[in-house]
Amino acid sequence: MFGIFLYFWRTEIKMKKLLYLTLIVCTILVSAQTFIPAYSTRVNLVSQSNINSGLQDYVSFGVKNTGSTNNTNALNWLKGKYASFGYTTAQVVEDPFSFNTTNSKNLVVTKTGTLYPNIFVLVTAHFDTINGVGANDNGSGTNAILEIARILKDVPTEYSIKFIHFSGEEQGLYGSQHFVNSVVNATVPKMNIRLVFNLDQVGGMAGQTHNTIICEQDMSNNPTTNNAASAVITQELKNCVLLYSTLQTNTTVAPAYSSDYVPFQNNNEIITGFYEGNGDSNPYPHTSNDIIPNMDPVYLFNVTKAALGAVQHFAVASSTLSVAENGNGDQASGWTVYPNPAKDFIEIKTKDSRAKEVSFEMVDLSGKSVLRTQNLTKINVSGLPTGVYMGKLNTEGQSSSKKIMITR
Ligand SMILES: [Zn+2]
Structure with missing residues (x-):
């Protein structure tokens, strides 16, 4: 027994x-991969109109062949964009290089991490074009990075981020190869790279249905020592796509090739990347027809959201919103919404509980009032479609609004 x-x-x-x-x-x-509401709130700051106007600017410089004046003009436009976002001149650094008789510059923008200032997440896209204005290849990746950099400007991240706009890609990855040789490996000690996330040709084709973004991983034979780590972070990238965008990801493995992550993978760094869902059948890149009317800016908007979710995950962005982000002055206005984004119920917390005649209202983006209540402790929003609303708190003749997001 x-x-x-x-x-x-x-x-x-x-x-x-x-x-x-x-x-x-x-x-x-x-x-490692739970949904973080603050990340989603920032993802919802991605602006379609910024993307559209950025694409317009980008194509307005014409064919941006490496070494051309048009290429330099685009570089200066990028510098101006970063200045307008509030990045300092010390953060925005030109990285000149030459090959054959051609001279050009990459642009490297550094945002210092709070916990690991010397470990870098590299977010990369080339801005040079060939044969055409390159709306998709690579105005798409260029403008995605600009939106990400704009939104994350004042967001603390544990790891440092380098937003890198490479030139010389189309003739043979010259800008990125130079950066690996003369910056990454020439830094003492060698630059510590957490991972490289490359965005190249993510703008889609007009008139096609785009619900997938390809997440590319390192399948190279030389070296193979970094392949497993690439598989891990590419899976994390896929998870971020599902968590923070409406897009799906590839179900089969997509090898990374022919873009600026290649010199990094050759250097034994960990790489991953985005490439449009039907990129291999897209006839426009590298032709004079790579123009905005032939691409899908709404797809780029969704890809940018997915990318911003991923960059926050990779660099470990703050999971709480700052006062400014919560904004519309949570502290100043004296009330908060919890949780936000919300699913079925929200709660309004007011600083001054003595306030009389309190009522709360939610208004959809068309301006229609969709909910009105005087009970602030458990407001049922389960009947509202997902999306962004304005919440309005009315107190003794005063009214204050803030954005509320419903997700499910
Ligand atoms: Zn490209």
Whole structure:
């Protein structure tokens, strides 16, 4: 009988160990990639009109062949954009290089991390074009990075970020190869790169349905030592797409090739990348027909959202919103919405509970009032479609509004 008891006892311990192990593994997997509301709030700041006007600016410089005046004009436009976002001249650095008889410059914009200032997440896209104005290849990646950099300007991230606009890509990855040789490897100690996230040709084709973004991973034979790590972060990238955008991802493995991540992967860095869902059948890149009317700016808008979710994840952005972000002056206005984004219920917390005649209203983007209540502690929003609303709190003749997002 004792033997039987001992048997069960041991079995129970084994089961418990297995259970704990399973729990630990699950916690690690899930904790790395849970939905973070603050990330989503920032993702919702991605602006279609900024993307559209950025594309217009970008194509207005014409064919941006490496070494051309048009290319330099585009570089200066990028510098101006970063200045307008509030990046300092110390953060925005030109990186000149030459090949054959051609001289050009990359633009490297650094945002310093709070916890790991010397470990860098590189977010990269080339801005040079060939044969055409390059609305998609690579006005798309260029403008996605601009939006991400704009929105993250004042957001603390644990890791440092370098937003890099490469030139010389189309003739043979000259700008990125130079950066790896003369900056990454020439820095003492060598620049510590957490990962490289490259965006090239993510603008889609007009008139096609785009619901997928391809997440590319390192499948190269030389070296193979960095491939497993690329697979891990590419899976994390896919998770971010699902968490922070309406897009789907590729179900089969997509090898990374022929873009600026290649010199990094050759250098044994960890790489991943975005490439449009039907890119291989897109006839426009590298032709004079790579123009805005032939691409899909709404797709680029969605890709940018996915990319911003991923950059926040990779650089470990703050998971709480600052006062300015919460904005519309949460502190000043004296009330907060919790949670935001919300699913089924929200709660309004007011600083001054003595305020009389309090009522709360939600207005959709067309301006229609969709909810009105005087109960602020448990407001049922489960009947509202997902989307962005303005919440209006009316207190003693005063009214104050803030953005509320419903997600499910
Ligand atoms: Zn390209």
